[in-house]
Amino acid sequence: MQPTPSPSFPRACIIGYPAMHSRSPLVHGFWLREYGLPGAYEFAETKPEDLPAFLRSLHANGFVGGNVTIPHKEAAFALADQVTETARVLEASNTLWFTDGQLWADNTDVEGFLANLDAGAPGWETGARIATVLGAGGAARAIVYGLLRRGVERVVVVNRTPERVEALAAHLGQHFGSGRIVAAGWGDVAAHLPKSSLLVNTTSLGMAHQPPLDIDISGLPDDAVVTDAVYVPLKTPLIALAENRGLRTVGGLGMLLHQAVPGFERWFGMRPEVTPDLIALVEADILRAHPEVAQ
Secondary structure: OOOOOOOOOOEEEEEEOOOOOOOHHHHHHHHHHHHOOOOEEEEEEOOHHHHHHHHHOOOOOOEEEEEEOOOOHHHHHHHOOEEOHHHHHHOOOOEEEEEOOEEEEEOOHHHHHHHHHHHHOOOOOOOOOEEEEEOOOHHHHHHHHHHHHHOOOEEEEEEOOHHHHHHHHHHHHHHHOHHHEEEEEHHHHHHHHHHOOEEEEOOOOOOOOOOOOOOOOOOOOOOOEEEEOOOOOOOOHHHHHHHHOOOEEEOOHHHHHHHOHHHHHHHHOOOOOOOHHHHHHHHHHHHHHOHHHOO
């Protein structure tokens, strides 16, 4: 790829394969218009074998940075010149930028998850001694890290594959102590819920066109908070179930929006806000793309 002359405004992009499904251009485009800032946010669909060359030429091609989505989060972390402490612990990155010509990598999923909880359930961490997290993939690793960093005493990680939970617990246990992460099988969920002040679903169960999340939450305390990383449908069956019980709930869309904030600030020089107008814009886009989940 031949270097592109740098434009007079900053350009960022979403790097993934596929990437055209991403709503990041919609979100960052909204903020650019909202704040009247010069800049552009583009799609950069990149095959895995092309990622090293693409990142090496990113700055020369006029980009100030970008977001990284599947399947490139681990590879982008490995290819960066410098990484933040969060990215180093998680060994994955979703946000890239340049400082003094060096490519930096961060993982803002942690910040996005915590900011979404803070906005949707203020004070959730007060007395949050035990949290139960469903799933043990990349999202779960970021969320468990965030919960432990915020001060949750113990996180129970539930997964159908014991090896994945044990790997997560062993990895993060190096940084927080092995006793703060408890590995549990799917059949053990009911036993852990009565002591949990927070329930988090990080699996794809309950997502549109995926199997349902079959779980009995009757054992959760009345003051528990329930959140779901899934945001299609906007109100997942888990969130609906929790609402019917009168529990506080936090949907998954906010995590997507809040994780975008730090990148925008680095690339375009202003820290944006997640406003009702932005939420409405993205919700409308989701409903257009998935009319079958309209509620």
